[in-house]
Amino acid sequence: MSSADRTYDVVVLGAGPTGENLADVVVRGGLSAVLVEEHLVGGECSYYACMPSKALLRGTEALAAARTVQGAAAAVTGEQDVAATLARRDSFTHDWDDTGQVDWVAGAGIDLVRGTARLDGERAVVVTTPDGGRVRLTARHAVAVCTGSEPAVPPVAGLDGVQPWTPREATGAKEAPRRLLVVGGGYVGCELSFAWHALGSRVTLLQRGGRLLPDAEPQAGDAVLASLRDRGVDVRLDADVTAARREDDEVVLTVGGEEVRGDEVLVATGRQARTTAIGADTVGLEPGRYLDVDDTLRVRGLPWLYGAGDVNGRRLLTHMGKYQARQAGAAIVARARGEEVSGADWSPHTATADRAATPAVVFTDPQVASVGLTSAQAREAGLPHRVVEYPIGSVAGAALLADGYEGTAVAVVDPGREVLLGVTFVGPAVAELLHAATIAVVGEVPISRLWHAVPAYPTVSEVWLRLLETWRG
Numbered sequence: 001m002s003s004a005d006r007t008y009d010v011v012v013l014g015a016g017p018t019g020e021n022l023a024d025v026v027v028r029g030g031l032s033a034v035l036v037e038e039h040l041v042g043g044e045c046s047y048y049a050c051m052p053s054k055a056l057l058r059g060t061e062a063l064a065a066a067r068t069v070q071g072a073a074a075a076v077t078g079e080q081d082v083a084a085t086l087a088r089r090d091s092f093t094h095d096w097d098d099t100g101q102v103d104w105v106a107g108a109g110i111d112l113v114r115g116t117a118r119l120d121g122e123r124a125v126v127v128t129t130p131d132g133g134r135v136r137l138t139a140r141h142a143v144a145v146c147t148g149s150e151p152a153v154p155p156v157a158g159l160d161g162v163q164p165w166t167p168r169e170a171t172g173a174k175e176a177p178r179r180l181l182v183v184g185g186g187y188v189g190c191e192l193s194f195a196w197h198a199l200g201s202r203v204t205l206l207q208r209g210g211r212l213l214p215d216a217e218p219q220a221g222d223a224v225l226a227s228l229r230d231r232g233v234d235v236r237l238d239a240d241v242t243a244a245r246r247e248d249d250e251v252v253l254t255v256g257g258e259e260v261r262g263d264e265v266l267v268a269t270g271r272q273a274r275t276t277a278i279g280a281d282t283v284g285l286e287p288g289r290y291l292d293v294d295d296t297l298r299v300r301g302l303p304w305l306y307g308a309g310d311v312n313g314r315r316l317l318t319h320m321g322k323y324q325a326r327q328a329g330a331a332i333v334a335r336a337r338g339e340e341v342s343g344a345d346w347s348p349h350t351a352t353a354d355r356a357a358t359p360a361v362v363f364t365d366p367q368v369a370s371v372g373l374t375s376a377q378a379r380e381a382g383l384p385h386r387v388v389e390y391p392i393g394s395v396a397g398a399a400l401l402a403d404g405y406e407g408t409a410v411a412v413v414d415p416g417r418e419v420l421l422g423v424t425f426v427g428p429a430v431a432e433l434l435h436a437a438t439i440a441v442v443g444e445v446p447i448s449r450l451w452h453a454v455p456a457y458p459t460v461s462e463v464w465l466r467l468l469e470t471w472r473g
């Protein structure tokens with residue numbers, strides 16, 4: 001049993017991608033920092049989310065790419081090796097061993113305490129260590145909560161009792177279930193339906209509303225729906241799951257009065273803040289809620305407390321958590337030095353891109369790559385805007401990339417300032433087009449200047465030129 005009291009400049013709860021980066025930034029800024037982690041250093045992303053899910057999908061994507069090029073397709077005579085795909089997934093998660101990341105933390109000059117952290121009043125954190133010991137950590141300057149999110153399971157009668165898969169089981173499974181039911185047609189539901197279908201499962205995807213990926217431009221959900229159905233995935237829209245039970249080895253869901261059967265069910269209906277057991281009540285916060293933070297990621301009303309990454313509910317994406325970590329870390333260092341911190345948009349201390357320019361890629365086939373506002377979001381915000389659309393398959397680079405390439409580019413333009421508010425690409429291999437769009441949105445690059453950003457011929461990026469021509473009319 002260990003028992004100790006220690007003081008650091010900054011105490012960070014949770015060593016996911018956000019916590020690791022925040023600790024790194026403050027240490028580089030000359031402060032001391034300790035990270036507290038109750039499970040694996042590296043968090044959800046490394047072991048149960050981004051990395052394993054993309055490793056599951058990549059082999060299928062590579063095969064599909066070869067099959068769409070006449071001549072090359074003839075060389076693809078076999079099927080995807082499922083065991084090798086799962087083994088490659090395991091190598092990306094390092095067999096769920098975090099030694100490499102622990103070494104990185106030590107090399108970065110950050111202390112690590114293993115255990116479960118709870119806030120214990122102002123600037124104080126108590127850690128229960130795996131051996132049942134207790135470590136009390138006091139922060140001179142800031143406590144940063146980076147404890148992430150966890151699956152939100154809908155209140156469907158009997159669902160808990162069937163022991164549904166969460167994304168953790170669905171990214172870590174050792175074999176494909178014969179029949180997989182997926183509840184939820186957002187990021188996780190769509191990506192993992194593609195993955196497990198390709199690896200041998202018969203997949204039924206149940207989405208509550210009338211569209212897949214409802215937060216994206218409608219072209220995205222329509223294209224992903226068509227592709228899933230083409231492959232033989234049974235996608236049911238407006239599917240209201242009202243009850244669940246197990247019958248022997250089967251899961252039985254009641255959907256609109258009908259029964260749907262499978263061997264496993266993945267629930268992918270969104271996330272909730274991991275703040276239930278962090279001692280939120282000891283500092284006047286409500287447990288279970290996302291932390292309400294300002295643009296410097298500081299919890300409103302508590303000047304010593306920060307919340308970055310999934311835990312604040314602003315953007316549930318690894319790269320945005322890491323971005324918030326950089327901005328919050330810079331704000332913590334500046335405040336510790338007594339320097340002024342600017343809350344203005346695009347300052348070194350604010351996470352303005354959360355609101356104005358969040359990039360995201362859904363790794364389905366077709367991929368969906370987007371940044372900034374969709375047309376619906378611009379409309380809801382009451383912003384003047386014009387939507388410009390172009391079929392990506394019409395550019396030479398896309399036709400060369402894949403026979404019969406199909407895709408769509410959608411740009412949302414502010415007609416007064418003539419700058420881009422948002423861009424969405426839907427199509428094979430569009431993920432790598434995204435950063436150019438992100439730069440254009442963040443930089444508010446005028447359309448008159450974008451004409452000088454000449455895409456190389458013959459690349460898919462030529463779609464930029466076509467979007468400009470369509471805008472000009």
Ligand SMILES: Cc1cc2nc3c(=O)[nH]c(=O)nc-3n(C[C@H](O)[C@H](O)[C@H](O)COP(=O)(O)OP(=O)(O)OC[C@H]3O[C@@H](n4cnc5c(N)ncnc54)[C@H](O)[C@@H]3O)c2cc1C
Pocket residue numbers: 013014015016017018019036037038039040041042043044045048049050051053054115116117118146147148149167171188274277278308309310311315316317318319320321
């Ligand atoms: C299936 C799936 C696929 C995804 N794919 C992508 C993708 O391709 N790209 C992308 O950008 N995003 C993706 N995401 C989202 C991404 O995983 C999250 O946005 C990201 O992990 C958030 O990082 P975080 O550091 O804020 O939280 P987390 O990664 O959840 O890390 C939080 C850490 O805090 C620890 N912790 C929690 N409570 C305590 C406590 N009380 N004491 C000590 N430690 C604690 C946890 O053990 C964990 O290690 C995906 C999500 C899912 C579910």
Ligand SMILES: NC(=O)c1ccc[n+]([C@@H]2O[C@H](COP(=O)([O-])OP(=O)(O)OC[C@H]3O[C@@H](n4cnc5c(N)ncnc54)[C@H](O)[C@@H]3O)[C@@H](O)[C@H]2O)c1
Pocket residue numbers: 154183184185186187188189191206207208209212213214239240241268269270271315316317360361362363
């Ligand atoms: N490639 C990536 O970057 C990536 C991949 C996976 C996850 N993520 C992140 O993780 C977050 C969580 O992903 P997610 O897919 O769990 O959430 P999500 O919010 O993306 O999608 C949840 C979907 O479930 C549907 N739904 C909700 N309740 C339902 C019910 N009772 N029955 C049927 N459908 C229901 C919703 O309409 C919604 O479309 C994402 O928002 C994203 O930020 C990112």
